[in-house]
Amino acid sequence: MPLNRRSFVQSVPALLASGRASAQTPVPNPPYDRGKLRRVGVIGPGWYGKCDLIRLIQVANVEVVSLCDVDQRMLEQAADRVAARQSSKKRPRTFRDYREMLKQRDLDIVLIATPDHWHALAAIEALRAGCHLYLQKPISVDIVEGQAILAAARKYNRVVQVGTQRRSTPHLIEARDEFIRSGKLGRIGHVEICCYYPMRSRENPPDTQPPAWLDYEMWTGPAPMRPYNPMLHPGRWRQFMEYSNGIVGDMCIHMYDMVRWMLGLGWPKSVSSSGGIYVTKQGKGNISDTQTAIFRHEDLDVVWTHRTWGPPPDPKYPWAAFFYGEKGVLKASVFSYDFIPMEGQPVHRDVTYELEQFPEDKTEERLERHVAPAIRYHMMDLLSAIDNNRRPAADIEHGYTSTASCILANLSAQVNRTLHWDAAAGRIRGDDEANKLLARPYRAPWVHPDPKTV
Numbered sequence: 001m002p003l004n005r006r007s008f009v010q011s012v013p014a015l016l017a018s019g020r021a022s023a024q025t026p027v028p029n030p031p032y033d034r035g036k037l038r039r040v041g042v043i044g045p046g047w048y049g050k051c052d053l054i055r056l057i058q059v060a061n062v063e064v065v066s067l068c069d070v071d072q073r074m075l076e077q078a079a080d081r082v083a084a085r086q087s088s089k090k091r092p093r094t095f096r097d098y099r100e101m102l103k104q105r106d107l108d109i110v111l112i113a114t115p116d117h118w119h120a121l122a123a124i125e126a127l128r129a130g131c132h133l134y135l136q137k138p139i140s141v142d143i144v145e146g147q148a149i150l151a152a153a154r155k156y157n158r159v160v161q162v163g164t165q166r167r168s169t170p171h172l173i174e175a176r177d178e179f180i181r182s183g184k185l186g187r188i189g190h191v192e193i194c195c196y197y198p199m200r201s202r203e204n205p206p207d208t209q210p211p212a213w214l215d216y217e218m219w220t221g222p223a224p225m226r227p228y229n230p231m232l233h234p235g236r237w238r239q240f241m242e243y244s245n246g247i248v249g250d251m252c253i254h255m256y257d258m259v260r261w262m263l264g265l266g267w268p269k270s271v272s273s274s275g276g277i278y279v280t281k282q283g284k285g286n287i288s289d290t291q292t293a294i295f296r297h298e299d300l301d302v303v304w305t306h307r308t309w310g311p312p313p314d315p316k317y318p319w320a321a322f323f324y325g326e327k328g329v330l331k332a333s334v335f336s337y338d339f340i341p342m343e344g345q346p347v348h349r350d351v352t353y354e355l356e357q358f359p360e361d362k363t364e365e366r367l368e369r370h371v372a373p374a375i376r377y378h379m380m381d382l383l384s385a386i387d388n389n390r391r392p393a394a395d396i397e398h399g400y401t402s403t404a405s406c407i408l409a410n411l412s413a414q415v416n417r418t419l420h421w422d423a424a425a426g427r428i429r430g431d432d433e434a435n436k437l438l439a440r441p442y443r444a445p446w447v448h449p450d451p452k453t454v
Contacts, residue, residue: 027170027352028377030384034061038383041066041107041131043098043122045078046234047366049113052134052163054367055375056111057086058358060383065106068095070215074234096215098122102129109382112136113163117223117243120145123160124449127152132386134379136163137257138249138403139396144439146400146407147426148449153396155454161382161392162399166258166334168377171349175330175337176262184341185325188263191302192322193255196312199247200280200289201239205230222446231284239285241410246287247306248273248406255321256295257394257402258332259302262323267401268295268302272418273409279309293409304409334370411437426451 038060042049045067056062064082069075075094083091095101102110102125110126111134112119120140126133133153139162140146153160166172179185207227210216216228223242237243238250259265275291277283293304312318320333328341339347351370355362361372378394385392405421411434412419420429428434442448 032383032387042111044114056379066093068098068101070218072213124152127156133160139399142440143404147451151451152454159385160396162394164257164394165374165378167393169374186327188325190324195251195306196318200308204284222442267423270296270420271408273412
């Protein structure tokens with residue numbers, strides 16, 4: 001059975017019973033010009049590309065001008081859906097090459113939701129074309145790519161909002177303000193973050209010829225060329241480290257970025273990690289099924305664990321963060337939070353769905369309904385940042401820090417030692433071997449971006 005995050009959360013019935021949050025849940029309301037027309041393009045309008053785009057259409061005056069994808073069927077389906085959804089009813093232009101789309105120089109905002117190995121080149125080209133970005137996480141597959149995107153965003157003075165939308169999730173904003181910033185947790189000395197979804201597939205289908213409607217050469221792009229396998233597209237390319245950073249790059253980044261935001265943390269001083277394929281050995285993918293990482297901050301360790309087999313320790317929080325303070329514990333996830341004090345009454349809050357305000361959320365195919373409000377607020381924050389010339393909630397620098405930290409965890413597991421990060425230099429201290437891994441080799445004719453020359 002094909003696996004994706006939606007099927008993972010549907011396997012946890014207790015979580016899907018979540019109701020609406022109370023009226024006290026803070027709703028982000030950043031100021032922006034709701035009447036201003038925004039001309040938008042999307043690179044990668046597949047699953048999350050469409051989810052992000054529809055949320056933007058819900059909160060802004062948008063004309064979707066162009067769509068780009070190497071999958072002809074996916075591209076046509078997205079164009080039809082956009083034409084039906086946007087107020088002008090115009091069908092956007094379609095492109096198979098993002099460079100041709102960006103040559104038109106007629107876009108204000110570009111959404112990028114390609115496989116991870118395509119983020120950097122597409123993002124930098126869009127920034128050069130003068131576009132603001134909504135860039136899905138992780139921002140890159142290697143650390144130097146992330147440095148190059150950050151450098152380009154600053155050079156061209158463009159706003160880049162990264163799709164780490166926990167920073168715009170109402171019940172998590174409430175949890176941060178009510179229990180962390182207020183001091184009700186007391187001093188926090190330890191944080192655990194985790195994912196126990198069955199994300200490593202046990203499938204092992206044979207390699208085949210790529211389908212006629214997919215430009216597999218372009219899909220592969222700068223990544224290593226490997227025989228086409230039906231697991232790769234759509235969506236399950238995350239099973240392969242050639243195109244991603246595995247579960248750490250997909251799921252840890254969300255929780256680690258959330259912790260950094262809620263606690264006001266910068267870079268970790270060091271990162272260590274270990275793991276491997278310990279149980280689900282029959283799967284064709286090469287991502288780990290078990291891994292632990294320790295992000296060391298001043299007087300605080302943030303410890304990540306993922307395991308794609310067996311039950312989660314806390315069935316209500318299989319993908320979550322646990323903040324341990326002197327006065328209690330705060331459990332936080334995309335579905336809810338629970339504050340359990342040493343003394344006094346516990347507090348529980350569920351996610352806000354907003355299904356009455358946005359009834360189309362009820363029927364949209366493959367929409368993670370619990371995430372839809374956070375995406376909307378994230379989009380509104382992007383628009384406000386553009387209009388008010390400020391950095392957004394999930395600015396590219398935050399995205400770079402969280403992405404690079406997760407990549408360091410994978411590199412630590414690869415070289416089997418702790419890595420000490422020099423944030424100012426953008427390098428690992430005293431480790432020439434590990435520093436050689438900060439940029440992945442690119443397949444010709446694609447050229448790896450250089451932060452100095454973007």
